[in-house]
Amino acid sequence: MAEFFNVLSLDEASRILKENWPQPAMELVGLKEAVGRTLAAGAIAREELPPFQRSTVDGYAVLAADVAGASETIPAFLDLAGEVMMGCEPDIELTTGQCAWIPTGGMLPRGADTVVMVEYTEKLGPDTVLITRPTAAGENVIRKGEDCRIGEEVLPGGRHLRPQDIGVLAALGMTEIPVFSSLRFGVISTGDEVVEVDAQPQIGQVRDVNSYVLGAALGRWGAKVRYYGVIVDDFSRLQDAIKTALAENDCVIISGGSSVGARDLSLAALLSFPDSQLLFHGISIKPGKPTLAVKIGSQLVIGLPGHPVSALMVLQILVGPLIADRDKGAAVLTDNVASQAGRDDFVRVRLDNSGDILKAVPVHGKSGLIRVMSEAHGFIHIPSHKQGLYKGETVTVHLF
Amino acid sequence: MAEFFNVLSLDEASRILKENWPQPAMELVGLKEAVGRTLAAGAIAREELPPFQRSTVDGYAVLAADVAGASETIPAFLDLAGEVMMGCEPDIELTTGQCAWIPTGGMLPRGADTVVMVEYTEKLGPDTVLITRPTAAGENVIRKGEDCRIGEEVLPGGRHLRPQDIGVLAALGMTEIPVFSSLRFGVISTGDEVVEVDAQPQIGQVRDVNSYVLGAALGRWGAKVRYYGVIVDDFSRLQDAIKTALAENDCVIISGGSSVGARDLSLAALLSFPDSQLLFHGISIKPGKPTLAVKIGSQLVIGLPGHPVSALMVLQILVGPLIADRDKGAAVLTDNVASQAGRDDFVRVRLDNSGDILKAVPVHGKSGLIRVMSEAHGFIHIPSHKQGLYKGETVTVHLF
Numbered sequence: 078m079a080e081f082f083n084v085l086s087l088d089e090a091s092r093i094l095k096e097n098w099p100q101p102a103m104e105l106v107g108l109k110e111a112v113g114r115t116l117a118a119g120a121i122a123r124e125e126l127p128p129f130q131r132s133t134v135d136g137y138a139v140l141a142a143d144v145a146g147a148s149e150t151i152p153a154f155l156d157l158a159g160e161v162m163m164g165c166e167p168d169i170e171l172t173t174g175q176c177a178w179i180p181t182g183g184m185l186p187r188g189a190d191t192v193v194m195v196e197y198t199e200k201l202g203p204d205t206v207l208i209t210r211p212t213a214a215g216e217n218v219i220r221k222g223e224d225c226r227i228g229e230e231v232l233p234g235g236r237h238l239r240p241q242d243i244g245v246l247a248a249l250g251m252t253e254i255p256v257f258s259s260l261r262f263g264v265i266s267t268g269d270e271v272v273e274v275d276a277q278p279q280i281g282q283v284r285d286v287n288s289y290v291l292g293a294a295l296g297r298w299g300a301k302v303r304y305y306g307v308i309v310d311d312f313s314r315l316q317d318a319i320k321t322a323l324a325e326n327d328c329v330i331i332s333g334g335s336s337v338g339a340r341d342l343s344l345a346a347l348l349s350f351p352d353s354q355l356l357f358h359g360i361s362i363k364p365g366k367p368t369l370a371v372k373i374g375s376q377l378v379i380g381l382p383g384h385p386v387s388a389l390m391v392l393q394i395l396v397g398p399l400i401a402d403r404d405k406g407a408a409v410l411t412d413n414v415a416s417q418a419g420r421d422d423f424v425r426v427r428l429d430n431s432g433d434i435l436k437a438v439p440v441h442g443k444s445g446l447i448r449v450m451s452e453a454h455g456f457i458h459i460p461s462h463k464q465g466l467y468k469g470e471t472v473t474v475h476l477f
Numbered sequence: 478m479a480e481f482f483n484v485l486s487l488d489e490a491s492r493i494l495k496e497n498w499p500q501p502a503m504e505l506v507g508l509k510e511a512v513g514r515t516l517a518a519g520a521i522a523r524e525e526l527p528p529f530q531r532s533t534v535d536g537y538a539v540l541a542a543d544v545a546g547a548s549e550t551i552p553a554f555l556d557l558a559g560e561v562m563m564g565c566e567p568d569i570e571l572t573t574g575q576c577a578w579i580p581t582g583g584m585l586p587r588g589a590d591t592v593v594m595v596e597y598t599e600k601l602g603p604d605t606v607l608i609t610r611p612t613a614a615g616e617n618v619i620r621k622g623e624d625c626r627i628g629e630e631v632l633p634g635g636r637h638l639r640p641q642d643i644g645v646l647a648a649l650g651m652t653e654i655p656v657f658s659s660l661r662f663g664v665i666s667t668g669d670e671v672v673e674v675d676a677q678p679q680i681g682q683v684r685d686v687n688s689y690v691l692g693a694a695l696g697r698w699g700a701k702v703r704y705y706g707v708i709v710d711d712f713s714r715l716q717d718a719i720k721t722a723l724a725e726n727d728c729v730i731i732s733g734g735s736s737v738g739a740r741d742l743s744l745a746a747l748l749s750f751p752d753s754q755l756l757f758h759g760i761s762i763k764p765g766k767p768t769l770a771v772k773i774g775s776q777l778v779i780g781l782p783g784h785p786v787s788a789l790m791v792l793q794i795l796v797g798p799l800i801a802d803r804d805k806g807a808a809v810l811t812d813n814v815a816s817q818a819g820r821d822d823f824v825r826v827r828l829d830n831s832g833d834i835l836k837a838v839p840v841h842g843k844s845g846l847i848r849v850m851s852e853a854h855g856f857i858h859i860p861s862h863k864q865g866l867y868k869g870e871t872v873t874v875h876l877f
Contacts, residue, residue, distance in 0.1 A: 111693075225848055245847055293511075297512055471807070
């Protein structure tokens with residue numbers, strides 16, 4: 078039986094993967110296609126936002142000095158000089174004692190330095206407005222350039238673009254967005270006992286779950302996924318499949334076989350490539366100890382455990398952070414969870430939202446079961462220096 | 478100025494929207510396309526999982542009774558009867574005193590009722606294996622049908638399919654998955670001051686941010702989005718745009734204008750359709766009070782506030798739960814947040830992961846600013862019966 082000759086810590090393995098991670102190309106996409114992509118360069122404002130002084134309320138543009146003492150009992154009386162029209166530069170200039178109607182988003186007329194909300198005003202005939210509250214200069218107003226100035230970086234390179242980020246780019250008129258090209262992943266399943274998902278397994282056989290689970294996760298993270306099906310535990314067939322997958326992708330994910338012999342065969346096939354370099358074989362994590370990484374030329378092959386639940390968790394733990402922002406949140410642990418010191422443990426949890434506080438309920442179940450995986454909403458990480466986590470502790474849940 | 482004649486609570490508005498929500502059609506998609514979609518019917522297992530008794534470890538299949546007293550000092554000596562090959566029904570039947578090599582995932586030979594992990598064994602020549610630990614019957618084994626039985630519902634209808642759910646469907650050989658068809662959303666921006674994103678705004682004008690923010694959010698939730706551009710505040714042009722959008726979509730989202738007059742115009746255009754019915758106009762939430770919903774025939778039009786930050790938040794709060802599972806997590810609030818009783822308040826927060834505990838930092842900023850929106854990771858909800866939340870409280874963060 079082949080032993081893991083150099084089991085790394087999770088931190089070491091993560092660092093090595095990061096150093097050898099394929100550098101994605103850059104491409105331009107339209108604003109409507111940019112959500113979920115990763116910004117390849119910082120977005121620099123080429124203009125001011127807003128481009129003019131705007132009102133944030135419906136009301137009357139005034140000079141703050143004119144309404145300084147206004148109250149319900151002693152209101153200020155102002156002459157209505159006109160109305161600001163949306164989308165136009167107002168042709169009014171206010172002088173002391175004057176006001177102008179202004180809608181939310183309208184441009185302040187010259188002379189005005191604040192806006193009184195309509196709730197604190199009363200129109201007394203066509204030309205006179207009564208103001209019942211003072212408003213300080215600058216209140217209810219966004220200054221020209223207050224949102225951003227020319228030359229400012231409004232979004233950093235590497236930002237995973239969410240809808241609200243798309244809004245910032247739209248506001249600045251950025252219609253062609255430089256994003257990283259999606260990394261291309263080839264997915265290979267191995268194992269003599271594994272048959273294609275549309276086949277009827279014979280006694281002793283199971284269907285290929287890993288290709289679908291891993292492909293779905295990679296696809297959700299924005300990767301382009303190609304599937305190479307199930308390869309039996311045969312050296313030259315494995316070699317051929319790896320060669321084909323390397324030719325068409327940036328990175329290859331190979332999972333299974335679940336037995337030691339099958340794992341040895343995958344590793345031997347990977348190391349048979351002339352420019353191959355074993356980055357690591359064995360990580361001190363649970364699940365996922367037999368994980369391996371091999372660099373072949375400038376490309377990366379990651380070997381994951383054969384069991385789907387373990388394979389998905391290792392993909393989430395090792396590969397997820399390199400290609401996507403994963404969502405996480407805190408929750409209160411409902412049970413004690415033991416862990417072995419010196420090893421990073423990952424425990425699947427179900428989120429329970431029934432009470433006031435979000436609770437994380439550990440999902441137990443034999444490692445060979447498939448369904449327990451779909452009962453979990455995420456997992457918690459017990460770092461190698463801890464021997465467990467306690468009931469009632471607040472923990473960070475990495476959402477699946 | 479038009480008053481909101483019947484301001485609803487958030488719960489009432491949500492209930493009304495849900496009752497009038499368009500019912501999506503059903504379609505079949507392949508397993509590779511099913512992630513992120515919503516299961517239209519419960520998935521019922523048509524076969525057992527696993528279909529045979531499997532080992533979860535590499536080791537020796539044995540009869541538990543034979544190893545009951547085994548220890549380091551007094552090991553059990555068993556005859557090696559053969560080896561289980563992956564993917565095949567073993568042709569061995571164990572009798573007392575015998576064992577067989579079995580890899581992880583292999584099928585237990587008849588007679589065996591447990592597997593001893595290879596770590597607790599030693600091979601003494603070709604025919605004899607020494608066992609140094611007892612293993613109970615059923616240990617390191619998954620029984621036939623333990624994962625699921627025929628007729629069991631393995632995933633409920635309505636489940637938003639994650640990678641791990643795809644794995645369950647793959648394991649059961651389900652290759653054509655019934656999912657809800659994506660709802661089709663038309664997005665219309667309005668406002669005399671709003672210009673297309675690729676135009677250079679004149680003084681007094683701003684670019685259309687809402688179409689992009691709202692479209693991106695809907696797209697991320699799996700909706701099909703069509704854009705109808707910016708419509709000026711003109712009754713018949715609004716009417717035409719709504720008519721076109723209704724003809725091509727299940728639901729129309731119309732946002733802006735930010736001023737009261739513009740809002741009145743949108744509402745009038747909506748209510749001019751002969752089969753229109755005002756569902757609500759005004760919700761007791763902040764931001765988002767001027768939100769409205771109109772049913773036109775069997776379709777729904779939702780009117781959102783003009784300001785992008787408010788529009789996105791209301792979309793998240795009202796529409797999000799109806800079409801997607803939103804991720805959420807708990808975090809500890811870093812500041813007191815005041816709120817008005819009788820109103821549901823939503824406060825944007827930034828997540829700070831620098832310490833041991835995830836912290837939620839309220840993001841302040843004038844409501845007219847665009848960039849504050851991209852600084853937030855999510856928002857917290859202050860229900861109408863509370864007057865605020867306190868620093869140090871654990872709060873649920875709805876991730877954007």
